[in-house]
Amino acid sequence: MIHPDTELRFISTEIGFGVVATKLIPKGTITWAFDTLDQIITPHALEQMHALQKVYLEKYCYRDHNGDYVLCGDHSRFVNHSFRSSCISTAYNCELAVRDIHPGEELTDDYGYLNPSEPFDCLPEPGSTRTQVLPDDLLNFHAEWDAQLLEAFKEFNHVEQPLLDLLEPEQRDQVLAVADGKAPMESILTCYYRETVG
Template structure:
């Protein structure tokens, strides 16, 4: 489920739509939490579907650490890619704002978090040498993303959390222990899915 203080807006013909904050969403806020309405497909289920449905899933799904395809039921599927994302995924079933997201600012992810199937090219962004997203980006950029996540986790208990009721209690307990300095957060590397280790052969394009 997506944070309530968001809306979909049309950007332009090249980009299409995106998701924007309608009021300040502070750093440390859970911006999206996986909920019961999000549909999860196993690889074999996806491949058994008619091509028209496969195309929809390939465009809008991400893959979790087990290689399952997750189709978000709400406006989350309109969140665009950025090499300077406002939100980063976590090993705790939600995405968190890694900086203050101002009213009117676009909510973005780096699609390198999401176990994509094939590399794809992106428009260049100021201050970033990357122009392509790869399936193993989460392994290469985990140290940087973990660095950005650390202060966001520290702020989690200090800001309003409209979606906290959807986060699993055991994860909330872990987040509280992280905030108290009792444990270190799990690395985003743990969200990586290795198709070779799972015996899968990827051959579809994911956007």
């Protein structure tokens, strides 16, 4: 589930729709949490589907560390890509704002940490030399993303967390332990899905 202080808006003809903050979402806030609205679709189940369903799911799903496709049950599936994303996935089935997200600003993800199955070209972006999202981006950029998450976790206990109770109890306990400095943060690299052949 996406943060309640968001809405779906038309961004531009080039980008389409996106998820925009309606109020300030401070750095360190959980911006998305996996919950019972989200569907998990195995690769085998996807293979059995109609071609039109496959196209839809390949566009709107991300892949988890098991290689399963996850279709978000609300408008979080419309979160757009940015190489300088405002949110980053964690090892705890949730995402954190890694900077303040102001009213009217898009919530964005770097699709590189969502286990894309194929490379794709992206619009040029100020502040980044990257032009493609690649299947192995998690291997190459996890340290950078971990550093941003560690900084965001420093703010976790100082901001409202409306999505915290949606986390599974074990994950909620882990997140709180990290925020309290009682446990080290697991790397985003644990989200990586390594495709095997055969």
